[in-house]
Each structure stands twice: as structure tokens, then as C-alpha cells.
Amino acid sequence: MSKYQVNQKGYYGPFGGAYIPEMLYPNVEELQQQYLSIIEDPSFKEEFEQLLRDYVGRPSPLYPAKRLSEKYGTNIFLKREDLNHTGAHKINNTIGQILLAEKLGKKRIIAETGAGQHGVATATVCALKGLECVVYMGEIDIQRQAPNVARMKMMGATVIAATSGSKTLKDATNEALRDWINNPVDTHYIIGSVVGPHPYPDMVARFQSIISEETRKQLLEKTGKATPDIVMACVGGGSNAAGMFYHFLDDEDVQIIAVEAAGHGVDSGESAATTQLGQEGVLHGSRSILMQTEDGQVIEPYSISAGLDYPGIGPQHAWLFKSGRGTYVSATDEEAMNAGLLLTKLEGIIPAIESSHALAHLEKMTFKGDETVVICLSGRGDKDLDNYMKYFGF
Amino acid sequence: MQINKQANGLLSIYFTAGYPSLDSTLDIAEALEKAGADFLEIGFPYSDPVADGPTIQHSSEEALKNGMTLNILFEQLKDLRIRVSIPVYLMGYVNPVIQYGVENFCNKCKEVGVNGTIIPDLPMYEYEELYQDVFKENGISNIFLVTPQTSEARIRKIDDLSTSFIYLLSSNATTGKQLAIQEQSEAYFKRIKDMDLKNPVVIGFGIHDRDTFRKATSYVNGAIVGTAFVKLLAADSYLDKISDFIQGIK
Numbered sequence A: 001m002s003k004y005q006v007n008q009k010g011y012y013g014p015f016g017g018a019y020i021p022e023m024l025y026p027n028v029e030e031l032q033q034q035y036l037s038i039i040e041d042p043s044f045k046e047e048f049e050q051l052l053r054d055y056v057g058r059p060s061p062l063y064p065a066k067r068l069s070e071k072y073g074t075n076i077f078l079k080r081e082d083l084n085h086t087g088a089h090k091i092n093n094t095i096g097q098i099l100l101a102e103k104l105g106k107k108r109i110i111a112e113t114g115a116g117q118h119g120v121a122t123a124t125v126c127a128l129k130g131l132e133c134v135v136y137m138g139e140i141d142i143q144r145q146a147p148n149v150a151r152m153k154m155m156g157a158t159v160i161a162a163t164s165g166s167k168t169l170k171d172a173t174n175e176a177l178r179d180w181i182n183n184p185v186d187t188h189y190i191i192g193s194v195v196g197p198h199p200y201p202d203m204v205a206r207f208q209s210i211i212s213e214e215t216r217k218q219l220l221e222k223t224g225k226a227t228p229d230i231v232m233a234c235v236g237g238g239s240n241a242a243g244m245f246y247h248f249l250d251d252e253d254v255q256i257i258a259v260e261a262a263g264h265g266v267d268s269g270e271s272a273a274t275t276q277l278g279q280e281g282v283l284h285g286s287r288s289i290l291m292q293t294e295d296g297q298v299i300e301p302y303s304i305s306a307g308l309d310y311p312g313i314g315p316q317h318a319w320l321f322k323s324g325r326g327t328y329v330s331a332t333d334e335e336a337m338n339a340g341l342l343l344t345k346l347e348g349i350i351p352a353i354e355s356s357h358a359l360a361h362l363e364k365m366t367f368k369g370d371e372t373v374v375i376c377l378s379g380r381g382d383k384d385l386d387n388y389m390k391y392f393g394f
Numbered sequence B: 001m002q003i004n005k006q007a008n009g010l011l012s013i014y015f016t017a018g019y020p021s022l023d024s025t026l027d028i029a030e031a032l033e034k035a036g037a038d039f040l041e042i043g044f045p046y047s048d049p050v051a052d053g054p055t056i057q058h059s060s061e062e063a064l065k066n067g068m069t070l071n072i073l074f075e076q077l078k079d080l081r082i083r084v085s086i087p088v089y090l091m092g093y094v095n096p097v098i099q100y101g102v103e104n105f106c107n108k109c110k111e112v113g114v115n116g117t118i119i120p121d122l123p124m125y126e127y128e129e130l131y132q133d134v135f136k137e138n139g140i141s142n143i144f145l146v147t148p149q150t151s152e153a154r155i156r157k158i159d160d161l162s163t164s165f166i167y168l169l170s171s172n173a174t175t176g177k178q179l180a181i182q183e184q185s186e187a188y189f190k191r192i193k194d195m196d197l198k199n200p201v202v203i204g205f206g207i208h209d210r211d212t213f214r215k216a217t218s219y220v221n222g223a224i225v226g227t228a229f230v231k232l233l234a235a236d237s238y239l240d241k242i243s244d245f246i247q248g249i250k
């Protein structure tokens, strides 16, 4: 077993575990005991692959970004998760989890969402399977993300406003957990990133690992190389990054770069750069690194990108950071917005602002010229047009 | 009064430290003992209390706004054993404890005379592997929860690990869902009673009046009232109302 993957007890080094109240124990234990045998079953795999192909549109292209490569003087490939159905990598996970929920005989699905991308991806698979869907979303995010709220409702989901705490993603997650406590038997909670109690971080990473699985094949076909020199992705909770890194973790010569959101600047007091600002602690069921006060109260983060606006990171990322296997850096709002505009002008691709954070780091790197760099383009920018318009005054 | 297997009809009250005002903690504790409460759970607030319903969430939020921290709470509790003699347990979430330092936390509990802790999101496995030794060295009892879904084998394990009492949740729910005692909950209480556990058992969550208190304590040693009491603290001159509140239940 890779030293970067979860161990039998649900830990990555000192991180992970299942810090959950006893009320959630039966649900989480059921998942712990069954997830591997279910997702490794041939009938599960067959349906998962079929849906990824025929419904999501996989494999997603590995696109050699010629003009972007010229600009930075190296060889850049974009893994086009933005071309997936519903516009981001989130659907890889929700397809996997809805099939798992079916196998477990669950009748009702709950989820949390920040910007609404994971909520839409969950509502989508619930419509596909005809299952009841309840999405918790911070009251403030509901106002900020009206089109995604409408999408979820069109697909038959019930969207419930989280009115506690700061009324954003962290609180939506709390509400989803409370719902699960109160509905322990028939409900499956589809968590949207590689966070939560074991086995969620590992389970979500496995569903997202299709990103690096395809990348390896595609790269070999296109370049004859078995591995790239560098893989990069943005990190909110860390699911697209976990998927992008998964099949390269044990190739120690592949450099792994994760880009967090620095908001107005790491030291501005308005940031979501968790590894720079956080300490070890427990949030939403796992031990990881999180932004918190000296008294252990969770700090509300800030980023222009709603999908990166989370005070923690998944336990595997905490371990990749602490062990030194991964390089964790950050990009500000301004750097990300400019990188998003640059990609649009050079390649005709409008990226999600989350993904723009990964692109922004290119500016800070130096290249010899013969590297192969793969960047996970986790989502498309349609949902962010309003933000781009306001920011650049189009 | 001791919490032991022979005791019956014990009433415990939960309230959040720092609510309704920063320095209300010991006044409330003292008034509760005078009014006849048998032991206390003092909550230390957390920003993300996932096991709590709206009332206790609100009290935690207000307590944090009032400036409550574990440091301040331990400062306030320096006088605990001058003013209060019944057993006192601290209840809260694990992250503030980790940030404070588990060892520091246990030392402080011992120093001020706290008897034990209830930390819902610190599960048995993590407690055993990481924390048990420190708790034991300081003589601090950690209390575990049992729900209607907890398996018999797990309850036995909890009984082995426990050193004070077992906290039986009336139903699988967040705090503040009023308990309507039905046949199924009575069957569950009876099942636990018949297991004849080594530790005393106390029922919590949803106990809010004399009727639910009586029903619960007919099966086990005691019951805990939280949300219903925290609601009372929102009233003016709440200290004067505590005696009637306790009499109304016990």
C-alpha cells in the first residue's frame, strides 16, 4: 500500500480518522465496511464506467495548450474536466456515490453545496436515478448563486437554506450532518469533496482518480512519456487535486503542486489558504489542517471563488503537505482572475475561477523548456461570468 | 450525591458556559445545585456544533460572541469547588480541546475539580488510541454516548471503557428534538436496563418536563435536561426562575 494512501484505520499519517458523534457511527461504519467491496465489484465498475462514458462524456480530453505553452516556454497540457456534463469534475464523484447509495438500498440523498456546483452534480444524479434529493446551501450562497439554485430545483431537488453560523459552505455541511443524524436509516450523504470522516476522503478520491488514470494513458499516447514532470490543481476541499494526483503519488519524480486560494492575500485576514494559515485540528469528521482561532473556533475563510472558500482541506492533502510530497502554494483573487482571462484570450477557454487559481501559479514558476506540465482544468467558467463581468467591467 | 448504580431519579442539567452573559457560568451552576440538580454539564462553546439543534447552537454562538474561550472558562472555574459541590462534567467538541492541548485540558479539569468530560465527536477508537492515558493520569472520566442504533457489542465495550456513567441518547437525533416517549423508546430503554451494565446510565436528549423525566428515570439512574433549560436562560432574571424549573421536573 502506498504511504500516501489511507491505512486500514482510516488515517493518512496523523490525519483522517472518523471524528463523528455516536449518532453517525452506524452510517459511517456501514460505509467503512462496505465501500471497497461495493466499488470494486465488477457490476458496479461496469455501470460506473458506462455512465462516465455515455452520460458524463468521458474520457475528458488531455489538451496540449499550444499558445499557453509558448507563453510560459514549456509544454502545458490541460485535463479538460470543464467539458464534463454539468461543467466540472464534481460529477465523477456524484455518479460513484449515487451508485453506491443504490447498492446500500438508500432512498434519500442529502448533500451540502457552496457555489452550487456539487449541489447541481448531486441533483443531476438524483434525477438520473429517481431518488429524493435534499441540498443544504448557506443562505448567503443561495442569494449569490441563483442560477445554480434554479438548476437544482428544475431537477427536482429541495434546496434548504443553512441559516446557522456564517451561512455559507461550512454551515451547509453542518446542516447536512445534522440531517444525517436525524435520518440515520434511509439516507445517504453525498459529500462533495475529499473531506469528512473515513471512508469519505478515500472514497471520493477513488471516484475522482479517473482524472489521473486517463491522464497517464493520454500522455503516453500523445508524448510517449509514462509520467509528466509536474501535475497541478487547485484545492478547496481537494477533490479535483486528489483525482489529478492519485496515480502519480508513488512516482516520486513527478512534482505535485496544489494551489489554494489566498483571497486578498495570505496575510490580509481575508483568505482561504489553509496550509499557510491553519493548524492541525478536527472539522467535519476528520483530523486535518484547518483555519482556526487560538481557542479552536473555526475561522470563516474568504475567496472570490466560492468553490475554494472552505476553512479546511482533506486529510490526504494535509499529509501530502506535511510529508513534503506535495508543494502547497496559493494564488490571490487578482492573480486568479488575470490567469482566467489569459487562458480565455490565448486558448478560447473560459475556466472556472477555482481552476484559474491553478493556472495563476504558472506565473511564479520558472521553466527550462522541456518539462511536461499537466494542469487540472476542474471546471468551466459559465457559472462565473457574473464575477468576471464585474471584475473586468465587460 | 454520587452517580452510582444504586442512585435513582438523578437530574442533571446542561447549560452553555458564557451564555447568556460571559460571567453567568458559576452563578447558574450554584443556583442549580441549590434548586436540587444532582449533577451538571457545562458546555464549552464551539463554532460548529454538529450534534446540536437550534437552541444550543444559538447559545454557543452567543457565548462565543460574549468572548467565552476555554482559557476564560477555566479561569472562571477556579472557584468551582468553593461554590458548587455536585459532580460537574464539561461538554463540548474535540477541536477546542485539541487546540488547547489535550494534556493541558485534562490538567486544568483536574485542577479546578471537574469530574469528567463529554465530547460527542471524540469516538471510542480515537479516545483509546490517542487520549485515554492522559485522561486516566488526571482522573478525568470521559463519558461515551449510546444511541438506539448502537450494537450490543459496542455498548459492552463502552461499558468497559467508562469510569463514571453512560450517556444514553433517547433517540437518534440532534439536541432539542422533544421526546415523545413511545413504545419503541421504552423498549430500547428496557433493553439497556436488562443489559445490567456496570456503569450507571443517564438518559439525555429530548427530556424536557416531569413526564419525560419520570419515564426515563423509571428505567435508568437519571436523566439530563439541556435545551429546555437553555431556553429558560433567555428570560429576564432567569436565576430566580431556576428553582421553579427544577421543581417542575424533579
Ligand SMILES: Cc1ncc(COP(=O)(O)O)c(C=O)c1O
Pocket (backbone or CB within 6 Å): A088, A089, A090, A114, A115, A117, A118, A192, A193, A194, A234, A235, A236, A237, A238, A239, A240, A241, A306, A307, A308, A352, A354, A355, A378, A379, A380
Ligand atoms: C470547478 C471547481 N473546481 C474546484 C472546486 C474545489 O473543490 P475541490 O477542491 O474539492 O476540487 C470546485 C468546488 O465547487 C469547483 O466547482
